[in-house]
Amino acid sequence: MLSRRLHLTSALAVIAACMGCRKPSPEHGAALFVKDCAGCHVQRPGQKSYVPSLTGYFDRKPKPTERQTRRIISYGGQYMPPFTKRLSSDDIDDLIAYLHTSGRHVEE
C-alpha cells in the first residue's frame, strides 16, 4: 500500500515537473513568422499597408496581453485569417516569444 502511494506520488511529481517544461523558441517563432505572417505584417518600403506593424508589439502602451494576442492569432481579426488549424499551441507560444523580441530577428 505504501509503495503504491509512493509510485503515485512520484508519477505526479514527474507530471508536475514537466508542466511548462517546454521553453518557447523565439527562433522557431521567427521562422514561422517569415512563413505565415511577414507577407502581411512586414511593410515594404514606400508602400502603405492597412496591416499593423508588429515591431515593438509588446512595448506598446498599454501592453497587449498574451491572451488577446493568442486570440487574434488563433481566430483572426476583421481581415486577418485564423491560424488555429495551421499552427499548434506550441507554434503560437513560439510566435509570441518571437513577438517579445520586438520582431528584431526579421525587421530592422
Ligand code: HEC
Ligand atoms: C492576410 C494578412 C495577414 C496575415 C497572413 C497575418 N495577419 Fe496579423 N493582422 C492582419 C490584419 C489586417 C490585422 C489587423 C486586425 C484585422 O483587421 O484583422 C492583424 C492583426 C494582428 C495582430 C494584432 C495587432 C494589433 O495592432 O493589435 C497580431 C498580434 C497579429 N496580427 C499577428 C499575426 C501573426 C503572428 C501572424 C502569422 C501567424 C499573422 N498576424 C498573419 C493581417 C494579417
